[in-house]
Amino acid sequence: MxxxxxxxxxxxxxxxxxxxxxxxxxxxxxxxxxxxxxxxxxxxxxxxxxxxxxxxxxxxxxxxxxxxxxxxxxxxxxxxxxxxxxxxxxxxxxxxxxxxxxxxMIDTTSTESALNISAIELERIPVERSLNSVALLAPGVGGGGRHGGVSFGGSSSAENAVFINGLNVTDPQFPTGFSSVPFSFYKDFQVKTGGYSAEFGRTTGGVLNAAVKSGSNEFDFGADVYYTPGALKAKGRVAYDNQGRKTIDRTVSQAGNDSTTASIYASGAIIKDKLFFFALYEPRLYQNEYSGSSEKVSSEANNGFWGGKIDYYLTENHRFEFIAFSDEDETVTETINLNDGSLIGSETSNTGGKNYITTYTGYLTDSLTVKAMYGELRRKDSSNDASTLECNKVQDGTKLGPIWNIGCTTSTYAEDKTNGRDAYRLDAEWQLDDHLLRFGMDYEERFTEQNRTYSGPTATQYTIYDVSPGDSLNGEVQSADYDYYVFARTRKNIGNYKTKTSAYYVEDIWSMTDTMTLTLGARLDEFDTDDVGGVSFLNVEKMISPRIGYSWDINGDGESKFFANLGRYYYPIPNSLVVNEGGGTVEAANYFYLQGGQLVDGEWVGGFTEEQTASGFTNLIPNLGPQIGSNVELASSPEPGADQSYRIDQDIDASYQDELILGYETMLNEDWRFGSRMTYRKFQDAIEDMKVYHDWGDCDSPGTWLIGNPGKEITLNLNCNGTQQLVTLDLGKTQIDADHSKNKTGKDIGSPTPFRKYLGLDFVLEKQWRDDWSLYASYTWAHSWGNYEGGLNSDTSNNVAGWLEYGDDPMYLVGGYGNLPNDRRHTFKIRGAYAVDENWTVSGSFSATSGAPINVRGVGNPYTTDEHYYMNWICAENCSGEYDAADRVYNAIPRGSWDRYDWLVNLNAKISYKTSFAGYDTRFALDVFNLLNNQAVTRIDHFLTQTDSVGAENPGFGEIKSIQATRSMRLSASVRF
The missing domain is CATH 2.60.40.1120 (Carboxypeptidase-like, regulatory domain)
Known part of the structure; x- marks a missing residue:
């Protein structure tokens, strides 16, 4: 299910x-x-x-x-x-x-691990109105870290799937995002944390499964409003950089930073007992303002959500459903220079889109049921203001720079993108005596239409840094003749890309005895991604996922069970990889000295050419002096539709995760349930773009950037003496040849295979709502370790699955063993509600999670000369001056060995009042989030050295980058007519 x-x-x-x-x-x-x-x-x-x-x-x-x-x-x-x-x-x-x-309360035949919770239950407790907040109520689920989202069982937040009435609404390109639907639209929720049946695949994280409301024979009309006033947000801590400059100031009033959502809905029967409707409209208003040391950023969004559902029962055996909703949104963000009040930049962004789901359910006989579904997802993401199009982003990264943005735009990208999914699904269930046969297929077409470039007419972003004379930069020693250098990065991603995914599954749920159930299933998946020219770019076939589950009704009374589940789950690479590597992409990063220019009393004098744009902006272009080192080409895609078999593994292995779950549940009495569960997961066979430095002998070189499985064999279609033939190289033994200039060891350097392991123990005690109170408590002990986080990299700002740093240098994986970013050893969760009387209800929720590891990193490593990547070594000797890369001495800093962040503790409270007013049912509530106003640090600058600098100390190391949200209050009211 x-x-x-x-x-x-x-x-x-x-x-x-x-x-x-x-x-x-x-x-x-x-x-x-x-x-x-x-x-x-x-x-x-x-x-x-x-x-x-x-x-x-x-x-x-x-x-x-x-x-x-x-x-x-x-x-x-x-x-x-x-x-x-x-x-x-x-x-x-x-x-x-x-x-x-x-x-x-216990389904003694199920071997899945899931939390079910209804909208009515959520209404009783203090919880943020988002699907991620619902997911966090389940044991074994934690925050997703730097890139947002949530982590299931140690997975990255890019490996989850979100379903609304059977349609996967997860973003096809960046899976941490998904369609935004108001809580008032939902009826029921399920958080699946493991042990999925064979009908489900394409995820190695977890599943958020939600269903929207339906109409009934009784006409229902209502409205609700949720208001979070900025004036009631608590003041918090102040953070300073290492030069004493204020970077985060939470002591100022948040008055004006208000958020309001209000919705009206109606439902009922168009034809009694046969045709029903539900419709909802939510006009949304969001305002936010943030002040740094020299800038004030304000945002406002005011767009309405609309959605509806039609249920038609042709007969009692044939049901049709149609759902449509739109979460289109427009946000305007302005940045003001606090020094002179001038407008630095204004940005308008558009997100969201329209979604449609059509479903048929047929009870053909008492023993045979079929279901067919078609759904469409559209998610737009655009930002194309005049300043973004006309101004290059220019940043001051020097030690003394008074502000970060010094150009006429704060936008990183000019973007116009649409991600979409067309989904087809057919499922059947056939009951045969002691066997329940379930089988079906699903097919999806995911597409990305992208026009994304860095801001400005040249799509180039410039950052100014201090020169460190004698230190290495891009393979050269920095000159004392210059005070500053410029990091110039150009990026363009333009094209249309499509991925086709298909799957077939079969499952037998066999009632072996009255108390024992055996579930045997298998799933066959195939992924095929087209490049910008519509030619197959990356094809993975014959992915067979076996699933086996066992459940034992221990006493034969339905009140306790032991269960076990073993399964394999494949992770499809999102469209992010093909968008960057499937044509239409240019990316380069180069270094130049700044010609002229000095900081005088915190202001730049000289060093830039000023250009007046058509809209009246002053675009700054740094005066570039001599280039430092050679060109660094990060991506340069072939022509659309060109054959890429010469650089893509022709026998590539899909990424997958094996999972074992052992569990026990029992009813302590008719109200109380206790459960425990052990979960073990192993993720392996990552697909990545890789730098491979190898002499291919008589064959034409495929270039440096190849796509395959790090640490495993790669098979390429090469031209060897005029003949096309398949050539195989074992990357586990050779990713960098012994005599290559990048190699400092004199021996072939191979890459280890990326992997992630997770072991978790969950304990749950639950009292269902009865006698006017409920309680849910869980404790999780967990350990996540390995050398690969998953579909994104929290150690950097990279969330492009398949385009991460893990294959760029073998030492990134060699030095990356240890506790992974989602390793949180201890998590306590408690929530409960109590009805004081028929009108008043009080409730609370508490969570305490031990801190994630801090992964301190430096530039360079003892084995290769590639000094473009932060790794788990720090240069200790011969780091600057007239030293060759081979002379450097490094000390290892094992992943997660530095320290851990503080515990993240959160206490929420709620009080609600229900009454009848003028004959209408009304409800008023106050939610308080982070009641104790805890201010735990959630991220710091963990880089010991400056960008691409082996020996220059990072002046920002240890600075606070992110802090737990301050206390806030939400007022709500609803009326039902």
Whole structure:
């Protein structure tokens, strides 16, 4: 049920003496829509009704010669099976009993690890209104770090998938993002942390599974508003750089930094018991203002969300659903120079898009169910203001520079991009005696239409740095004849790219005995990515994912189970790699001395050519002196549609993760549940662009930049003496030849294989909402280690999967062993709610997470001369002056050995009041986030040396870059007519 926006009801029918009753009639009725479905139990008394709309049902079980049993409140949750065991008593069939059944909190046949929580439950507790905040409620889930998002089981935040009613709404290019839907649109949530069935793939992290609301026979109209006033945000700490300049100031009032969302919705029946609608509109207003030492940045967004759902029951056996929503958004950001009040830059960005989902569910027989889905996702991302197009970004990176941005724009990119997904899916379930066969296929086309360049007419970004005479820079010794140098980086990404993914799966859920269930499944995936010319760029086939699960109802009473799950999951490279390597890309980074120019009293005098633009901006172009070192070409794509088999591994292995889960759950009584789980994961076979320095003998050289699996064999289609042939090189033994100038060892240097391992132990204690209170508590001990984080790199600013630094130099992986960025050893989570009376409810949530490792890094390494990358070594001797790269002496700084960040502690509180006003149901609430106003540091500048400098100390090392959000308050009100 991993991509399912529905649920199911399963159970058994037996006599009072525990003997099974065959062919009993089971009828269920949706209490909101009145839709009824009936089936006959099997010979062993078991029954299952799959793919039901979410909601509350009444269930009736009857058999001639027995009293009829009826249950009024059977809840169906997303992706979950509700277990109902019915006991019939011999007697008058006209008598209806409401007590001859048991509903279990535990599905004793499931081997998945998941947290189910409804919008109603979330309304009781203090939680931010975002899917990531919902995910963080689950054990084993933590913050995603530098690049945002969340981390499941040690994975990077770029490896998750977000589904809304079966459609994957994750960004096809940068998976940390996904479509933004208001909470008021959602009905139910499921957070899957592992053990997925064979119908699910394309993720090595976790799954956020959500379903939107539906209409019912009762007309419903309501409105709600959520207001977070800036004036009620607490003041926080101040951070200074190592020169004593203020970089973060949270002591100033946040008045004016308000955020408001308000929504109105309506739902009901167009045709009773048959055709239903739900519609919502949310006009959104967001305002934010941030002041640094010399700049003030203010942002404002004011765009409405709209969405709706239609449910049509042609008959009780045929259901159609149609969903449409738009999260298009426009944000205007202005940057003001606090020294003179002038406008430094103004940027308008557009994000989001329209999404459509159409689904058919057919109950063809009592034992055969099919479901078909088609969905469209569109996500736009553009920023093309005049200053962005006309002004190159120029930055001051010197020790004495008064401000960072000194050009006429603060924008890094001029961008016009659309990411999209067209998804087709067919699923079937066929019940055959003790076997439930599930099978299906899904096909997706992901596309990226991109026009992205650095700001300015030349698409070049300039940064000014101090010269360190005698120190090495780009392979040359810095000259004392100049005071400053310029790092000039040019970047262009222009083109249309498409990826086709297909999968077929089959799964057998076998009820071996009354208490034991064995799940056997397999999935076949294929990925095929086209370059800018529409020619296949990267193709990976025959990815077979075996899945096996075992569940044991220990006492045979449905109140405790042991379960195990073993499976393989493949990670498809997002469109980010082909956008950078599949044509239409130019990227270079070069170094020049600044010709003239001095800092006088904090202001630049000379050194720049000023150009007046058409819109009246003054564009600064640094006067470039002699070039330092050779050109550094980071990417230069072939012509559109050109054959790239000469540089892409023809036998490439897909990235995948193997996962083992062992768990135990038990009901302590009818309200309390305890669970424990052990999870082990191993991720391997990364796909990366790599620098390979090798003499290919009689074959034409494929160039330096190749695409394949670091540390494994690479097979290329090369021209050897006029004949095309496949040539294989073992990168684990040779990525840099022994006699190459980049090699300082005199021996071939190979790369280790990237890998990530995770071991986690989760313990959960839960009391469901009854007697007016609930509680959920979890503790997780976890360890994540290896030399590869995953689909992004938190040690740098790089979030382009497949285009990370891991293949650029073998030593990046050799020196990268240790505790990974998402290694958080201890996590405590507690949340609960208590209804003081019928009007007042108080609740709270608490989390405490031990700090992530600080990975301190320097430039260079003892084995290669490539000094462009931060690695886990620091130069100790012969670092500057007239020394050759081979003379340098380095000390290792093992990953994560420096220190850890402080514990991240967060306490939230909520109080809500419900009443009837003028005959309408109303609710008022106050949420307080980070009640204790903790101010833990979440990121520092961890680079010991300056950019591309072996010996020059980084003056910003240790400076605070990110701090935990200060205390804030949210006021809300809702009314239901």
């Amino acid at each position: 991993a991509q399912e926006a529905s649920g199911s009801i399963r159970g058994s029918v037996s006599a009072a003496g525990a003997s099974a009753i065959s062919n009993a009639s089971i009828s269920i009725t949706n209490k909101d829509t009145g839709v009824t479905r009936s089936i006959l139990a099997k010979n062993d008394g078991s029954f299952r009704i799959p793919r039901l709309a979410l909601g509350t049902y009444s269930l009736t079980a009857q058999k001639e010669g027995y009293q009829t049993v009826k249950l009024d409140n059977v809840t169906v949750k997303i992706g979950n099976a509700t277990t109902v065991d019915v006991t019939l008593t011999a007697g008058d069939v006209e008598v209806i009993s409401v007590s001859g059944a048991r509903i279990s």
